[in-house]
Amino acid sequence: MGLTRSFPRIALLLSVLLVPWARASEAAPWRDPSPHKVRFSTVAENVQLETLDWGGKGRPIVLLAGGGNTGHVFDDFALKLRERYRVYAVTRRGSPPSSIPEDSYSADRLGDDVVAVISALKLTKPVLMGHSYAGFELSNVASRYPEQIAGVIYLDAFHSLDPDYEAEGFYKIVEWKRQLRDFEQRLDDLMAEPWDSRPLARQMLQENLPQLQAIFERLIRIEDGRPPRPDPTPADLDSFRTLQAWYARGSKVVLPEAEFRMMLATDADGRPLMKFRRPPFVGPQMEAAKRKYTDVRVPALGIFAAMNDPGTVAQGDREARSNSEAYTWFQDERAKRQMALFQRDLPQARAVRIERADHYVFLSNQKEVLEEVNAFIATLP
Structure with a gap:
């Protein structure tokens, strides 16, 4: 009788004690661990670009991501740069959380966006450093606004399109x-x-x-x-952390988790999907914006990734060894061809080839890239 009467009180006491524990056990909302400040710079009417600021002292550097990436791809690399420089990154129009207009992706418009961010941040003669597709934006600004920047650094980037x-x-x-x-x-x-x-x-x-x-x-x-990269399994898509690990196994490069979160859509439960958040109409317009540039009028450094690492090959397997040699040869030839065009168009620029690298060369070969960047910037007035 006494136990029955006291049960509601016990239940109430347990609820008071257990509710805080239950709340604490729930997954906390994810927060970007990178120590950057986020602001949005207005570059045109109704167009704002995400700008990341990692702080640091010294000459300013503005980082521009590849075509499918956002500024968050530099979350780790920027921490090394800020030991010597004031470091920023920009997420171009068309990639969330920056504005996504339905048009206005011409070469000059993308170049003007970069200059507008430089102005909004009140930077004096920064160095522009761009990866992959961003090389077109570097060349555009260096051709049209050379007085605005001190130099450009191409990170395995396309400097020009020559059909x-x-x-x-x-x-x-x-x-x-x-x-x-x-x-x-x-x-x-x-x-x-x-x-x-x-x-x-x-x-x-x-x-x-x-x-x-x-x-x-x-x-x-x-x-x-070619080193295998299996498609992600359901387990790999369980979370952004497992997706990050899957990508690292295939490429030997660990992209920041924030970058995956910015790039990819999610399902109703917040799990990543292999689907870009960037609308499909953006990519074709950016491709159409590619142009030929031969008038880069600032000091330039080109860092080229020779993606010639075939991975582990059993030495006793003659067939596998022959295949890996063919893959290495092909990647060597592609790197030579890319560098030859760069040196033809920018004869005064310095061109550096980094062996056994990934396309994200600033992550796969960070030490070598930093050494080349520091040596180049030290020569700038």
């Missing part, structure tokens, strides 16, 4: 393109039904066919030798 130069190669291999064109010409001659097709047929059989077979066989070996 004629690109057309000279097949998979960036000039010799392959020459062989394919030779085959096409002889095939056209054969299709014209010469009076006697035997000499041309014998020539194609003896020369062209072995060349084509060698190209196809090497292409297959290159892909077979």
Whole structure:
């Protein structure tokens, strides 16, 4: 009788004691651990860009992310830079949380955005450092507003689009393109039904066919030798942390968790989806904005990633070793081709090649990149 009467009081007491514990056990809202300040700079009517400020002292550096990334991709790298410099990053228009207008992604508009941020932050002659697609923005500003900046640093970035130069190669291999064109010409001659097709047929059989077979066989070996990156499993998509770990296993680069959270959409439970938050209409407009630049009028440094690390290969496996060698050769040739264009267009610039790197070279080879950046900036007036 006494126990029955006291039960409501016990239940009430337990509820008072357990509710705080239950609340504490719930997952706390995620907070970006990077020690940056976030502000939004107005660059045009109804367009604001996210600007990250990590602080630091010294010459200002403005970081520009690759086409599919946001400023948060530099969350870790910026902490190393701020030991010597005042460090900022910008998330370009079209990528949330920056504004996403339906149009206005021309080359000059993207360059003007960068200059507008420099003005909004009241920076004097900063160094612009850009990754991948951002190289076009670097070249645009360095060509049109050289007085606004001290120099540009290309982090495995495209400095220019030259359709004629690109057309000279097949998979960036000039010799392959020459062989394919030779085959096409002889095939056209054969299709014209010469009076006697035997000499041309014998020539194609003896020369062209072995060349084509060698190209196809090497292409297959290159892909077979490429380090595997399996698609994410449901377990990999359980959280942004597990997704981050999945990406690191495939690329040997750990992108900041904040970057995945900024780039990717989520399901109703907050789990990441392999779907960009950036609307699909942005990418094609940015691609259309690519231009040829040959008038970069500030000091420039190009850091190029030779992505020639095939990963672990069993030495006793002759087939696997041959495939890895083909993959390494191909990546070496691509890096050479990219550097050759850069040195042709910017003959006064310094070009540096970093071996066994990832496209995110500022993460995969951070020490080497920092050394090159410091040495370059030390030469600036």
